[in-house]
Amino acid sequence: xxxxxxxRTGYHFQPHRNWINDPNGPMYYNGxxxxxxxxxxxxxxxxxxxxxxxxxxxxxxxxxxxxALYPSKPFDKYGCWSGSATVLPGKGPVILYTGxxxxxxxxxxxxxxxxxxxxxxxxxxxxxxxxNPIIVAEHNMNGSVFRDPTTAWWSEDGHWKMLIGGRxxxxxxxxxxxxxxxxxxxxxxxxxxxxxSTGMWECPDFYPVSLKGKNGLDTSVVGNRLNRVKHxxxxxxxxxxxxxxxxxxxxxxxxxxxxxxxxxxxxxxLRYDYGNFYASKSFFDPSKRRRILWSWANESDSKEDDVKKxxxxxxxxxxxxxxxxxxxxxxxxxxxxxxxxxxxxxKINNKKLKKGNYVEVKGITAAQAxxxxxxxxxxxxxxxxxxxxxxNAQDLCAQKGSKVEGxxxxxxxxxxxxxxxxxxxPVFFRIFKAPNKHVVLMCSDARSSSLKRELxxxxxxxxxxxxxxxxxxxLRSLIDHSVVExxxxxxxxxxxxxxxxxxxxxxxxxxxxxNNGTEHITVEKLKAWSMKSARRN
Ligand code: DQQ
Numbered sequence: 001x002x003x004x005x006x007x008r009t010g011y012h013f014q015p016h017r018n019w020i021n022d023p024n025g026p027m028y029y030n031g032x033x034x035x036x037x038x039x040x041x042x043x044x045x046x047x048x049x050x051x052x053x054x055x056x057x058x059x060x061x062x063x064x065x066x067x068a069l070y071p072s073k074p075f076d077k078y079g080c081w082s083g084s085a086t087v088l089p090g091k092g093p094v095i096l097y098t099g100x101x102x103x104x105x106x107x108x109x110x111x112x113x114x115x116x117x118x119x120x121x122x123x124x125x126x127x128x129x130x131x132n133p134i135i136v137a138e139h140n141m142n143g144s145v146f147r148d149p150t151t152a153w154w155s156e157d158g159h160w161k162m163l164i165g166g167r168x169x170x171x172x173x174x175x176x177x178x179x180x181x182x183x184x185x186x187x188x189x190x191x192x193x194x195x196x197s198t199g200m201w202e203c204p205d206f207y208p209v210s211l212k213g214k215n216g217l218d219t220s221v222v223g224n225r226l227n228r229v230k231h232x233x234x235x236x237x238x239x240x241x242x243x244x245x246x247x248x249x250x251x252x253x254x255x256x257x258x259x260x261x262x263x264x265x266x267x268x269x270l271r272y273d274y275g276n277f278y279a280s281k282s283f284f285d286p287s288k289r290r291r292i293l294w295s296w297a298n299e300s301d302s303k304e305d306d307v308k309k310x311x312x313x314x315x316x317x318x319x320x321x322x323x324x325x326x327x328x329x330x331x332x333x334x335x336x337x338x339x340x341x342x343x344x345x346x347k348i349n350n351k352k353l354k355k356g357n358y359v360e361v362k363g364i365t366a367a368q369a370x371x372x373x374x375x376x377x378x379x380x381x382x383x384x385x386x387x388x389x390x391x392n393a394q395d396l397c398a399q400k401g402s403k404v405e406g407x408x409x410x411x412x413x414x415x416x417x418x419x420x421x422x423x424x425x426p427v428f429f430r431i432f433k434a435p436n437k438h439v440v441l442m443c444s445d446a447r448s449s450s451l452k453r454e455l456x457x458x459x460x461x462x463x464x465x466x467x468x469x470x471x472x473x474x475l476r477s478l479i480d481h482s483v484v485e486x487x488x489x490x491x492x493x494x495x496x497x498x499x500x501x502x503x504x505x506x507x508x509x510x511x512x513x514x515n516n517g518t519e520h521i522t523v524e525k526l527k528a529w530s531m532k533s534a535r536r537n
Contacts, residue, residue, distance in 0.1 A: 004309040007482035007500055010368040010533040011341055012297075013315040015052055015064055019044050019306070020313035022203060022279035023294035024051055025085035025095050028287055032120060033059050035294065036068055036095075037315070038082060044306040049079040051097070055121050058337045059292070059318050061535035068095075068112075068125045075099040075108055075133040082203055083109075084151040084281065086160075086182075086219075092117040094182060095125065096162065098147035099133055107147045108133035109164065111183070135177060135185050141166065146175075148203045151283065152182070154220040155252055163192060165201040165235070172198035172235060174206070176255050188255040192233075195265040199239035203279045206233050206257070207291065209247070209323040209330070216291030216322065218284045222252050230323060232330065233257055234272070236279050243280060244269030247328065262328045270329055274393065274462030275444055275495040276300065277316060292335060293319045297483060300446070300456040300498040316485060316496055317478055324492070329465060333491040334478065342370055342529035351523040353411065353515035358421075359523070360512050364530040367416065367481055367509035371528040374474045375411055375429070375521050382407035382519040386432035386439045397443035397461035402426035403516060409441075411515040413477055415484045416449065418503035419510060425449040425499050426514070427486045429464070429473050440464040440473070442488040442495065449499035457499075464493040472524065479511070480531070 014020065019040035027034050032055050039052030051069035054062040069080040076099030083097025092114060099110040111134045115124035137143035145167045152162035159178040166173050173194035177185040192206070208217045208229045221229060234245035246259035246269060259265060272280060272293065280295035295316045299306055306312035319332040346363040353359065361371065384407045390396045402410050412428025414421070425446055432439040442464050446457040466473070466489040478485040485496040504510065511528065515521040 006505055007309070008311065009314055009480045009483060011060065011338070011531050012317060012480050012483055013054070013062060014311060014313065015039065015054070016536070017044070017311050018042070019046055019311070020052060021046065021296050021298070022082045023281050023296060023315055024082050024097065026281060026283040026292070026294050027085040027087060027093060028283070028285045029087060029093055029122065030120060032057065034085070034122065035062070035315070039067060041067060044310055044312045045303055049081060051080050053123075058340070059335050060337050060341065063537060065121060065123055068123070069097060073099070073127055073129070073132065075101055075110055076127070078102060078105070081107070082148040082279065084149055086152040088182065093122070096134070096149040096152070098149065104144060106143045107137070109135035109149050131183050134183060135164070138187070142168070145200045150204055150206055151219050153222070155222065157252070163204045163206050165204045167200040170197050170199060171195065172201040172237070174201055174204040174233065174235070190255070192255060193257045193259070198235070198237055198266045201235040202238050203236040203281060204234065205281055206231065207282055207284070208250075209291070211323065211327060212325070214320065214322040215289045216284050216320070218286070222250065230327065231257060233259070234280065240267075241278055242271065243278060244271055245330070246270065247323070247330070271462065272330070272332065273316070273494045273496050275460040275497050277496050282321060290320045291322070293321045293332060297496050297498060301500055302454055314483060319491075329492065331491045332494055333487065338370070341532045341534065343532055344530040346528050348513070348523050348526040353513065353521045353523060355405070355515060355518050358414070358512045358514045360510060361526065361528050364511070364528050366479065366511040367504070367506055368531045368533070369479045369511060369528055370476070370531050371413065371479070371511065371526065372474070372476045373413065373513065373526040374472055374524045376472045376524045377408055377519055377521050378471065379519065380408055380431060380433070380438060380468065380471070382517070383431045383433040383438060386434040388434070393441060393461035393463050394459060396441055397445055398459040400430060401445055401447070401459065402428050402443070402514070406430050406517040408519045409517045411517060411521040412475060412513070414512040414514055415477055415479045416499060416501050416504045417510045417512055418501065418508060423448065423450055423501045423504045425484050425497060427475065427477050427484060427495070429475070429488070431468070438468055440466055440468070442493050444484060444486055444495040444497045446497045446499050449497070449501060451502050452500060455500055460495045460497055462493040462495060464489050466492055481505070
């Protein structure tokens with residue numbers, strides 16, 4: 001069967017066909033980046049889950065290989081679900097993943113190693129019978145919500161440690177396991193962390209971040225005795241299908257992690273992305289000393305559409321992630337390798353936008369583009385008053401869309417716009433005045449993205465914690481046919497939207513900058529590029 005191409009991505013990762021979801025076991029080994037992912041080899045809907053496998057030298061151009069893990073044993077007969085890779089020093093990589101053993105989705109943890117570590121692509125993986133499954137849920141645990149082992153870290157106390165997601169009644173938790181030999185694992189008395197009323201914690205991720213600079217740290221760096229390091233714990237909440245993370249301290253000897261009091265657990269917590277971004281997983285790239293974050297972006301069309309298209313699910317552009325200098329949130333930015341796809345640069349400098357102005361950015365393939373822009377304004381006096389009841393950014397964006405006149409803002413980009421603006425996905429800011437501070441709202445509003453009705457078109461939004469002293473705000477959007485992935489204020493607030501225009505496709509897509517606020521906005525500097533397609537073969 002053929003695959004529908006209209007909304008397929010040019011440079012966001014996706015396999016040739018069929019369904020994908022979570023990124024699994026990302027790693028760098030012997031000069032090669034590996035990406036595995038939850039994959040249905042038989043169709044464009046979730047099911048028959050195996051580990052698809054692709055390899056790359058630059059995180060952008062990929063070679064798709066045969067699945068690395070597929071149901072072949074009693075302990076993974078009903079699916080090879082999510083998991084992680086750990087590179088054991090001197091020994092090579094080990095994958096820990098979740099095997100589903102029956103129809104009731106009872107889950108156990110399994111162990112796989114490359115058949116031949118000198119195969120540069122590590123195509124074949126074996127699951128030793130003698131040791132598998134390596135972990136099963138104990139009697140007092142719920143074995144149907146027990147999955148997604150993390151990358152393990154080496155502790156000075158002589159153990160490997162790793163986390164497994166779970167829940168007890170409504171309480172979300174990350175169980176901690178330890179092992180001396182990576183084969184026999186023992187559960188710590190209490191989870192490393194848990195939070196009431198958050199439901200199942202899928203795909204936990206736990207890693208150190210450096211207090212200074214953008215460099216990433218190997219997962220085994222603990223170091224908080226020297227106070228050089230904080231830790232990040234991320235959970236994907238099954239109930240609402242979004243993720244949050246906290247920043248805190250890992251007390252290795254107590255097997256405990258405690259979030260800082262600036263990091264809230266649960267519904268109101270910090271998010272990597274305020275859009276379509278789930279089951280993310282990071283890894284440390286020793287070749288460039290950075291931590292890289294992968295994430296699944298689900299479709300926002302219907303199952304029937306997916307079956308017709310013959311494919312569903314993409315990966316967000318891999319992002320470098322580091323701790324902000326204030327230590328209160330993470331910052332993310334697309335990996336630098338992405339820039340190698342840029343061509344045909346166009347620029348706009350010092351262009352004033354009065355209220356109601358729309359200026360087209362011409363000369364690039366607007367359906368497959370990268371755009372970076374810095375806006376400035378001379379005063380914040382006209383900023384609208386912020387109402388303290390506006391706690392939910394997404395609701396606020398729904399109320400104050402891109403066409404609702406404001407004081408400072410709304411201003412930003414209209415991406416994937418049709419010529420006469422029947423369709424457009426605006427990505428924009430709006431600045432409010434609150435007692436003693438300003439509140440910055442960033443929106444990526446899919447409501448006007450398509451004339452087609454039967455789509456999920458949310459007005460995704462997040463608040464941006466940014467210093468406005470310089471009276472500037474920057475925005476970068478990666479536009480790729482059915483995805484608009486945006487980074488606000490240098491990657492402090494990010495939003496990925498999936499959209500399916502009917503008119504604003506291919507050569508008929510346009511890009512604009514706009515301002516619908518009474519305060520003049522200046523496009524200080526804008527650069528936009530056509531993006532070449534990534535190689536996928
Ligand atoms: N997807 C996997 C699970 C995981 C969920 C199954 C998250 O292991 O908890 O495909 O999207």
